[in-house]
Amino acid sequence: MPERILEIGEFAAGYCGRLFAQTGQDVVRIEPGTPAPGWVGRQASDLYLHAGKRRIATRDRDLIAALAREADVVVAEAATADELTALGFDAWPTPVKVAITPFGRTGPKRNWHATPHVLLAMGGYTQLMGDPDRAPLSLPGHYAEFQSGQYAYVAANACRLADESAAIDIGMFETLMSLSQFTVMQWLCKNEIRGRHGNELWAVCPSSLYRLRDGAAYVNIVPAFWDAFTVFIDRPELLIDERFATNDLRMAHREALQTVVAEAMAAMTRAEVIARSEALRIPAGVLQTLDEVLEDEQLGAREFWQSVETPGGRAVRSPALPWRVDGTPYPPLRLTEAERDHG
Amino acid sequence: MADGPLRGVRVLDLTHVWAGPLGVRVLADLGAEVIKVEAPFGRGPRDIVDTPLGGWLWGDPGTEAWNRNAMFLKLMRNRRGLCIDLKAAAGRATFLELVAGADVVIENFSARAMPDLGLGYESLRAVNPRIVYVSLTGYGSAGPYQDRVAFGPTVEPLSGLGSLLGYGPGESRCTTMALLDPIAALSAAAAVVTALRRRADTGRGARVELSLQEGGVSFSGPWLLEHQLGGSVQPRGNRHPAMAPHGVYPCAGDDRWIAIGCADDAQWRALCTVIGGDLDPDADLALRTAHHDAIDATIARWTRGRDKHEAATCLQAAGVPAGPVNTAPDMLADAQAIYRQFFVPLEEHMPVPGNPVKMAGLTSADWTPCPKLGADNATVLRDWLGYDDTRIDDLQRQGILADRPPA
Numbered sequence: 001m002p003e004r005i006l007e008i009g010e011f012a013a014g015y016c017g018r019l020f021a022q023t024g025q026d027v028v029r030i031e032p033g034t035p036a037p038g039w040v041g042r043q044a045s046d047l048y049l050h051a052g053k054r055r056i057a058t059r060d061r062d063l064i065a066a067l068a069r070e071a072d073v074v075v076a077e078a079a080t081a082d083e084l085t086a087l088g089f090d091a092w093p094t095p096v097k098v099a100i101t102p103f104g105r106t107g108p109k110r111n112w113h114a115t116p117h118v119l120l121a122m123g124g125y126t127q128l129m130g131d132p133d134r135a136p137l138s139l140p141g142h143y144a145e146f147q148s149g150q151y152a153y154v155a156a157n158a159c160r161l162a163d164e165s166a167a168i169d170i171g172m173f174e175t176l177m178s179l180s181q182f183t184v185m186q187w188l189c190k191n192e193i194r195g196r197h198g199n200e201l202w203a204v205c206p207s208s209l210y211r212l213r214d215g216a217a218y219v220n221i222v223p224a225f226w227d228a229f230t231v232f233i234d235r236p237e238l239l240i241d242e243r244f245a246t247n248d249l250r251m252a253h254r255e256a257l258q259t260v261v262a263e264a265m266a267a268m269t270r271a272e273v274i275a276r277s278e279a280l281r282i283p284a285g286v287l288q289t290l291d292e293v294l295e296d297e298q299l300g301a302r303e304f305w306q307s308v309e310t311p312g313g314r315a316v317r318s319p320a321l322p323w324r325v326d327g328t329p330y331p332p333l334r335l336t337e338a339e340r341d342h343g
Numbered sequence: 344m345a346d347g348p349l350r351g352v353r354v355l356d357l358t359h360v361w362a363g364p365l366g367v368r369v370l371a372d373l374g375a376e377v378i379k380v381e382a383p384f385g386r387g388p389r390d391i392v393d394t395p396l397g398g399w400l401w402g403d404p405g406t407e408a409w410n411r412n413a414m415f416l417k418l419m420r421n422r423r424g425l426c427i428d429l430k431a432a433a434g435r436a437t438f439l440e441l442v443a444g445a446d447v448v449i450e451n452f453s454a455r456a457m458p459d460l461g462l463g464y465e466s467l468r469a470v471n472p473r474i475v476y477v478s479l480t481g482y483g484s485a486g487p488y489q490d491r492v493a494f495g496p497t498v499e500p501l502s503g504l505g506s507l508l509g510y511g512p513g514e515s516r517c518t519t520m521a522l523l524d525p526i527a528a529l530s531a532a533a534a535v536v537t538a539l540r541r542r543a544d545t546g547r548g549a550r551v552e553l554s555l556q557e558g559g560v561s562f563s564g565p566w567l568l569e570h571q572l573g574g575s576v577q578p579r580g581n582r583h584p585a586m587a588p589h590g591v592y593p594c595a596g597d598d599r600w601i602a603i604g605c606a607d608d609a610q611w612r613a614l615c616t617v618i619g620g621d622l623d624p625d626a627d628l629a630l631r632t633a634h635h636d637a638i639d640a641t642i643a644r645w646t647r648g649r650d651k652h653e654a655a656t657c658l659q660a661a662g663v664p665a666g667p668v669n670t671a672p673d674m675l676a677d678a679q680a681i682y683r684q685f686f687v688p689l690e691e692h693m694p695v696p697g698n699p700v701k702m703a704g705l706t707s708a709d710w711t712p713c714p715k716l717g718a719d720n721a722t723v724l725r726d727w728l729g730y731d732d733t734r735i736d737d738l739q740r741q742g743i744l745a746d747r748p749p750a
């Protein structure tokens with residue numbers, strides 16, 4: 001029997017609710033009075049996040065409290081800790097309650113306001129993206145919110161699995177810091193502040209996005225792939241060049257190496273990169289447009305796309321959940337209009 | 344080991360690099376009992392060749408460098424370690440005995456690695472029909488790309504993100520931080536709890552499959568839908584299609600920046616109050632968007648002479664979303680992170696990023712650091728399988744178990 005999930009909030013709660021809805025739970029979403037500004041239009045956002053949910057447009061706190069009383073899980077997202085408290089979150093008797101706020105429910109910044117790009121800046125991401133001689137680049141989209149939604153989903157399900165009641169507090173700032181690659185380690189262990197290097201990973205060489213004759217491709221040559229890579233770019237003589245014998249040496253002589261690699265890659269086509277990387281088992285990936293992603297051969301073969309229907313009856317392709325249990329594809333979904341007040 | 348709601352869930356962790364270990368760390372932080380199953384060479388060679396990405400613990404490789412890779416240690420807390428040769432028949436037999444008593448097996452090898460070892464899903468299910476088997480590959484275990492070698496950075500260009508991140512049209516950039524790995528990591532943890540709950544209802548195990556590609560494309564979903572609906576999708580630098588101003592501005596000092604954004608008219612008016620100058624507090628979003636360049640210039644004049652932390656505090660006091668572009672030392676010194684004890688002094692007291700899931704009963708006080716290679720060989724085999732010392736010594740003598748990389 002499906003569990004009853006009550007979803008309140010925007011993109012983090014919305015993504016968490018999406019996971020619950022896609023896995024067969026009965027999700028009721030409370031639509032906010034004033035939608036937060038998203039990266040895409042409302043219809044695209046709703047189709048992606050809210051298909052398969054029941055939606056109620058209400059600001060009636062008594063109604064929300066009544067729904068919370070009947071729910072097995074509440075996922076509530078608010079702009080600040082105080083706004084979450086004002087919703088009545090603490091009074092709800094729901095067995096599992098998840099609060100998602102920018103900075104968590106405690107601490108001196110619990111009521112700081114944040115946009116996703118403010119969180120990405122504070123969480124250490126923005127410092128790493130873009131060119132060294134230009135302003136740092138912020139990551140577009142809802143990464144902070146979606147990842148917080150994933151944490152919320154995992155924690156709530158863990159509690160339901162254990163049949164334990166819980167009030168869970170997730171701060172998106174901490175979500176981001178918890179998922180950092182090696183930024184903090186590099187500082188503590190190498191005394192280096194990780195910075196921006198265009199498209200280069202900068203810890204492995206060569207690792208960058210290279211121009212091709214007809215596009216671009218990323219190659220990431222961690223040490224185990226160096227020997228084969230010299231064949232991949234038709235420069236086998238690099239293998240006996242002492243400047244490039246180890247990754248540390250390749251980093252030390254990266255400018256010379258990058259010149260050679262960029263020149264070799266520029267002579268290749270996308271098709272050649274794909275064919276050679278498959279033959280020589282080189283980690284490489286060609287840059288795709290959104291149209292190419294939608295037509296991607298692998299995604300098509302794996303029946304990755306899910307049909308989602310607009311309230312007007314138009315069907316579009318949406319990414320299904322990023323995991324598959326026993327190979328079962330996800331069924332088509334429909335976005336319904338939000339009901340007003342007494343849904 | 345951590346306590347938490349996943350206590351009693353037994354996980355065999357065969358993952359490596361980033362996505363897999365990070366996903367398992369999420370489960371371990373929530374109380375799962377995790378055995379890290381690794382090959383003798385799984386942490387690199389005995390002799391140092393290269394410096395690892397995050398360096399050596401406290402900068403010192405010591406005499407056992409393979410046990411001091413800082414990035415590896417950060418990911419591998421709250422586990423016990425079993426170093427076993429799965430290429431040997433006796434190693435595989437022991438592993439299958441462990442599988443019989445496990446709830447979850449998770450790996451992120453290439454699609455053909457486990458089947459080639461004779462340890463594919465069907466083999467594991469034969470000894471434990473209730474097992475949840477999780478396979479996290481670059482592109483999936485079937486399909487035309489199944490054998491492509493993949494890392495997060497090489498799959499990212501296939502995710503659609505290249506159409507979005509950049510200084511503008513024609514100036515795309517990559518994240519350079521393998522962003523698809525942490526996406527897949529959390530999806531893997533989510534998939535595990537989903538499958539465990541299904542098993543609790545049905546009694547059935549499951550084969551769960553994820554790929555870096557599908558995780559990345561999933562996060563690009565809103566743009567893929569917008570594109571199909573005819574919307575404009577392109578790199579916008581640091582601007583936002585529905586907020587203005589929205590940017591990253593220079594502050595006092597070398598390479599110091601602050602992110603500022605106004606999500607509504609009230610925040611815009613608050614910004615005008617703080618910054619003053621020629622900003623019009625009555626300008627609506629359309630007007631602000633039309634004059635974004637001029638607004639940016641005024642904001643930058645205000646931020647340029649100010650410390651990034653002080654500027655953020657000043658703007659936040661007025662209700663404007665703003666935050667410094669933090670470096671690692673900034674995050675370690677952040678008052679909020681300190682108050683919530685986010686960083687945990689774990690590996691020889693070196694702080695590691697903590698768990699963002701806060702709830703009663705979850706504490707980092709019971710966390711255990713990453714085990715040394717093979718440190719728990721005997722205790723795992725004794726506790727899980729009831730092996731006696733003679734049998735364990737025998738496996739050690741045969742080289743099936745190890746506690747150091749091969750010479």
